[in-house]
Amino acid sequence: MKKTIVLLALAAFTLAANTQAQAQKIAHLNVDELLSLMPETKTAETDIQAYAAQLQKDLEDMQAEAQAKYQNLIANQTNWTALRVQKEQEELQAIGQRMEEYQQQAQQDLQKKQMDLMKPIIEKAQTAVNEVAREKGFAYVLDSSQSKGVVIFAEKGEDLLPLVKAKLGIL
16 A cells, blocks of 8 residues: 555656646636737727617617607697507517517627637737747747736736737737
8 A cells, every 4th residue: 555655656756847847838818808909809999889879879769769659649649540549559569579589689789790800800810929939939828918817916927018019910
């Protein structure tokens, strides 16, 4: 039994020594900052904001139409038949339902547009990070962005942001 424990301890010591000998170089990079510095991101954000503004305008137009129909109903309900009032109320409910559906679909469309526009930018950044990491011999690159929380302490790792910015031609 003692022999087994000694062998296990010796194996653990050998494994630890080998692991230290094969230490991997680790770097970190603030991906959020990198993406915000890329000119393509600014263009994509402008396109996304314009698309969001158009979606909002469409919704506001629908709201104005509903408001006008409601005002018309209030103004004329005493002159209309009960059937006409009922039909106008049903139409207002249908408009309200369409507005809810539109708003949900608009959110999904906006998210898809954002993903479609950002995907090639993220891929370009990833390619540059991969190239720099390989050139500099890093085995791991961790994201040190505040929003991700992947790296909470980075004292000895190298910050690749300046090298990746240079690779992408960002000043």
